[in-house]
Amino acid sequence: MRNLYLLAAGAAVCAMPMAAKDRVTHNPDAVNTESILHVWSWNFPTIGENMKQIADAGFTMIQTSPVQTCINPEGGSKKLFDEKEGSWYYYYQPTDWKVGNQIVGSREEMKAMMDSAAKYDIKVIVDVLPNHTAFDIDAVSEDFYKAVGGRDKMFHSNGLEPIHNYNDRMQCTLMAMGSLPDVNTENPDFQKYYMEFVNDLLSLGVKGFRYDTAKHIGVHSDPVDTASGVKENDFWDVATGRKAVKGVKLAVPYDDLFVYGEVLQDRNVPEAEYADYMGQTASGYGHVIREMLEKRSANGLDIVSWHHSAAPEFLTTWVESHDTYANAHESAGLTDDQIRTGWVFLTARQNGTPLFFSRPAGSTRQAYWGDNILGAAGNDEYFHPEVVAVNKFRTAMAGQKEKIEISDNGQVLLVNRGKKGAAVVNISDHANQVNLPTTLPNGTYKDTVYGKEFKVKNGRLTGYLAPERTYILYK
Secondary structure (H helix, E strand, O other): OOOOOEOOOHHHHHOOOOOOOOOOOOOOOOOOOOOEEEOOOEOHHHHHHOHHHHHHOOOOEEEEOOOEEEOOOOOOOOOOEEOOOEEHHHHHOEEEEEEOEOOOEOHHHHHHHHHHHHHOOOEEEEEEOOOEOOOOHHHOOHHHHHHHOOHHHHEOOOOOOEOOOOOOHHHHHHOEEOOEOEEOOOOHHHHHHHHHHHHHHHHOOOOEEEEOOHHHOOOOOOOOEHHHOOOOOOHHHHHOOOOOEOOEOOOOOHHHOEEEEOOOOOOOOOHHHHHOOOEEEOHHHHHHHHHHHHHOOOOOOOOOOOOOOOOHHHEEEOOOOHHHHHHOOOOOOOOHHHHHHHHHHHHHOOOOEEEEEOOEOOOOOOOOOOOOOOEOOEOHHHHOHHHHHHHHHHHHOOOOOEEEEEOOOOOEEEEEEOOOEEEEEEOOOOOEEEEEEOOOOOEEEEOOOOOOEEEEEOOEEEEEEOOOOEEEEEO
């Protein structure tokens, strides 16, 4: 290991900007109304062609896969996962920061997709990953190396050495995550080049970003790589528009954007400090939701709290992510019905911004890759009637606070939203009965999808539920 000199973090913390938004203190009146469709591995033409259907399904945002230049092996980039014909994770290996790659499409195709999004009032979030380059550093473009001052300026001083302990913040932020070469994100030349890419995306109409591996880019309290000439961990100050770098600054007001970081929860992660800069993934909560779905019961689990130190209005939630599905297959065994019941529960809630992962078309619980075609649309689940109903319910419940009730057997979940609506979820694979307290006024209610009748009398909601089915009720 080369010699690495680390500054104590105390002085750097004092230099932190003082105007940070409070994303830790929960505002009980805050209500989130938006929802995200993760158009995972769809290419730009496919997204554009399906934009009306996405809007009709009630989603207000889409999240694309990474759009920058990436590794492109000869004969690859055809399949989601195949030893000879490519892989979905090629676009997670940047070779340059320019718009367009062989998987999602060209800059011109992105512009056409953005025009379609604007037509249907859909916000576009782009997945960005400034933390690392491709495994093959010889594949990184000479333009990129030149822009950052040469190869010796591209990486942290130990940036090519794999992380051994992910709970060690020095290793986590200054060494190679998953053996991907760790970029010196504090290099002002890199920051300038990266921000020019970000501003190009903003010029195309992009409304936000998902920062991949965000917890691997240091905050002010983290060790500083002085061996690389770094004086402070200021990447996030630049990325969020608090400061300019070499005359380049975020082109739009940061608060106009929807930005969240993949800060996967673990020991020693400074969640509160990341909250000074952006929203975060509620990865721990997602694990609890999947455990509930696997057990088909919420008993013994806390499904109401968010399992995070940040305020829930600044969390992005999911039942599953592309990583839990495609990387470790942690969630891939859950059926589409199970995923849908979890989605309705998450989306009916007052807070969090839920993200729906679009599974591959043709996928089954035995064949996770399904049709296995990069660029193609996912399966039909994103416009299943129950998904559509809860997406629209979420928007309609603006201003309405939640009150969650759970049956004694843990199989029936009721999300009350003021006196205006409620969502009923049966996570069991057999029929159930709901008999739970509600804030809905007395009366008879019909579910918006199936026309199923429910009754409210003396503050209790009653009715019968089909297996793994959800119901949306309005006053």
